[in-house]
Amino acid sequence: MSAESTPGPGTPGESGSTSARGAAEGGRRTPLARRRKALTATAWTAAGIVVLGGAGAGFLYYKLNDNLKTVDINQALGADRPAKAATGAENILVLGSDSRAGGNEKLGGGADDGSARSDTAMIVHVDEDHKNATVVSIxxxxxVDRPECTDSRGDAHPAARDVMFNEAYSTGGAACAVKTVESLTGMRMDHYLEVDFKGFQKLVDDLGGVRISTARAIHDPNSHLDLAAGPHTLDGRQALGLVRTRHGVGDGSDLGRIQLQQAFVKALVSQVKHIGLFSDPKRLYDLADTATRTVTTDSDIGSVNRLIAFADGLKGVDSSHMSTVTMPVQYDTADANRVVVDQRKARLVWNALKADRPVPEAAREGTASGGAAGVVTSS
Structure with a gap:
């Protein structure tokens, strides 16, 4: 983790530049030192991206900066939002988009109908010390009851009751997805990160694959996945199939898929921490270029300098300090293909995060699970 003098990740108004810090430490940083800091941030950030979040990078500044896409969440949502955590803890909403456009239809198994939904949604809560993280999958x-919201173009969307969570994104984009999560949790989402199918696949390939082990065979022709039991190094296509399969394991629901996603995230974070990218500058640049081309961030971290500061503040978190949980739900009695929030147990999760405490076991007991726990582990 960075020294205590390091600016907090994504602090509004911070440029993320290292020059002030260098002066405080007794002299101006050399270009090499600044470049190595940027590369370090990129390596950690690659994990964040496929957490289904993140972004990254640092050298060839202008080229990478021009790659970035941002959305101004603060402007779209205004002041009617939960307050920021006073402790310095942060909540990051990470979405994986299932848009079929731009060649993604071949990856997602569907035709391009011009729509997009949040295929994967995770709240990454980073504690006050930026050493531990809790990932809550939605x-x-x-x-859910979707609140009234205004999208980034200024178009207003009325509230709606009992609609699927992922329709918030398809209705009003990132701003409406953030508004819906804040309404569900009572917590402010400090940052927003989004990656699509094609970007996810290329990022994994740029990393050289991700090592996992499967406790039993997984076969799902719908997601083009065929894995025998045992250790594997997944390429981008296989990794995408793994995090999207819902028929190859468990009860065939989205809940089983979430358990696979959570296991993959831990494997990815563990690998990126030890991947040794400094020995291969071209590979590192390819990763940075892909990351900045394929993610969308909120405007507070929408520049390379700010992303460096953001990633630098997160690099103290590794897989051994990361816990995962699914938002407590129960199967809908009227439709087995839908789930509803278990409000009492969900409050245990949100209250724990607000207090920077571990999620209690009582929040996990007796909820719908999916039946895929332990199928995938780090190799």
Whole structure:
């Protein structure tokens, strides 16, 4: 983790530049030192991206900066939002988009109908010390009350009751997805990160694959996945199939898929921490270029300098300090393909995060699970 004098990740108004810090430490940083800091941030950030979040990079500044796409969440949502955590803890909403455009239809198994939904949604809560993280997955098939919201173009969308969670994104984009999560949790989402199918696949390939082990065979022709039991190094196509399969394991629901996603995230974070990218500058640049081309961030971290500061503040978190949980839900009695929030147990999760405490076991007991726990582990 960075020294205590390092600016907090994504602090509004911070440029993320290292020059002030260098002066405080007794002299101006050399170009090499600044470049190595940027590369270090990129390596950690690659994990964040496929967490289904993140972004990254640092050298060839202008080229990478021009790659970035941003959305101004603060402007779209205004002041009617939960307050920021006073402790310095942060909540990051990470979405994986299932847009079929731009060649993604071949990856997603569907035709391009011009629509997009949040295929994967995770709240990454980073504690006050930026050493521990809790990842809370939100099932896309959860029935929720979507609040009234205004998208980034200024178009207003009325509130709706009992709609699928992932329709918030398809209705009003990132801003409406953030508004819906804040309404569900009572917590402010400090940052927003989004990656699509094609970007996810290329990022994994640029990393050289991700090592996992499967406790039993996984076969799902719908997601083009065929894995025998045992250790594997997944390429981008296989990794995408793994995090999207819902028929190859468990009860065939989105909940089983979430358990696979959570296991993959831990494997990815563990690998990126030890991948040794400094020995291969071209590979590192390819990763940075892909990351900045394929993610969308909120405007507070929408520049390479700010992303460096953001990633630098997160690099103290590794897989051994990361816990995962699914938002507590129960199967909908009226439709087995939908789930509803278990409000009492969900409050245990949100209250724990607000207090920077571990999620209690009582929040996990007796909820719908998916039946895929332990199928995938780090190799």
């Amino acid at each position: 099932p896309r098939d959860t029935l």
